[in-house]
Amino acid sequence: MQVVLIEKTGGPEVLQIAEQPRPRPRSGEVLIRVFAAGVNRPDVQQRRGLYPAPPEASPIIGLDVAGMVEDVGDGVDALQIGDAVCALVNGGGYAQYCVAPAVQCMPIPRGFSFVDAASLPEVFFTAWNNLIWLARLGNGETLLVHGGTSGVGMAGIQIARHLRNATLFATAGSDEKRAVCSALGARAALDYRGRWDEEIRALTGGEGVDVILDGQAGPDTQRQLNLLRNDGRLVFIASHQGPTAEVDIRALVRRRLTITGSTLRPRPASYKGQIARELVDQVWPLLESGLIVTRIHEIVPFTQVQAAHTILDENRQIGKVVLAVDPALAETVPVPRPGS
Secondary structure (H helix, E strand, O other): OEEEEEEOOOOOHHEEEEEOOOOOEEEEEEEEEEEEEEEHHHHHHHHHHOOOOOOOOOOOOOEEEEEEEEOOOOOOOOOOOOEEEEEEEOOOOEEEEEEEEHHEEEEEOOOOEEEEEHHOOHHHHHHHHHHHHHHOOOOOOEEEEEEEEEEEEEEHHHHHHHHOOEEEEOOOOOOOOHHHHHHHHEEEEOOOOHHHHHHHHHOOHHHHHHHHEEEOOOOHHHHHHHHEEEEEEEEOOOOOOOOOOOOHHHHHHHOOOEEEEEEOOOOOHHHHHHHHHHHOOOOHHHHHOOOOOOEEEEEHHHHHHHHHHHHHHOOOOOOOEEEEOOOOOOOOOOOOOOOO
């Protein structure tokens, strides 16, 4: 099979197409013939040498795929050969075939193409894990999402709006991106280079927000803590602006604030499988009805993977960039198995 390998750490030019043996599913796994694969920020960080794969994970980058089940390992009963699925994987997504734990596979939402489906797993898993499980976003609370037009940002805004009736604020870097945040349900979309904290404080009558979802960290950490209401939660999904920050611990204790963060990749399949079940139960119906949407910024042929990474390096994307691993089938809509 064809795969994308990282020759050495660096820019998009280090990504090269190579040949490798097709993997085989182990117990509890399935083999997926990949038609489309999502391109995510962790892929870029791994290419740069800043996000090493866990020891047991495939060294091939790529965390979400969509395609057809080609083979099943021992102990897999819920899936069968020929099923159309999308899956969160622990690596190996940039390939014509990829293994995935069966519990991390989900049916493709009705009416979605393989490209559409490949845009879902990593961002919706991440948004659900951080907002619903870690931040415990409550009904009617107020949320600030930094990077509102990233894949995770768009998923988070929509989950919070439709499942928690949250009041939403977002930051983004251009008028076009801020307009998209507003269209998704943000009460206000602000320039992340400006005085977003002062603007939000004014819009909330000085109260601030209950939860902040952020991927930047660094020197703005205390600024974000200052914007939280008492009992507020600041959740990090990355630290692009720096791995350390100076914070006022006395204020954190006095105001009962929580700082937390997560990375899903090292989590066991049982943990991710539970998220998959909750997404299929609570989010997939909203995707199928059109209340929650996915936005594909660009479909890039598998052989042009360097161009796909350049889009993310230049921060041009609004939504998801997806690789068409099998260009003949990537944009087709699968027919659900009878009874599914």
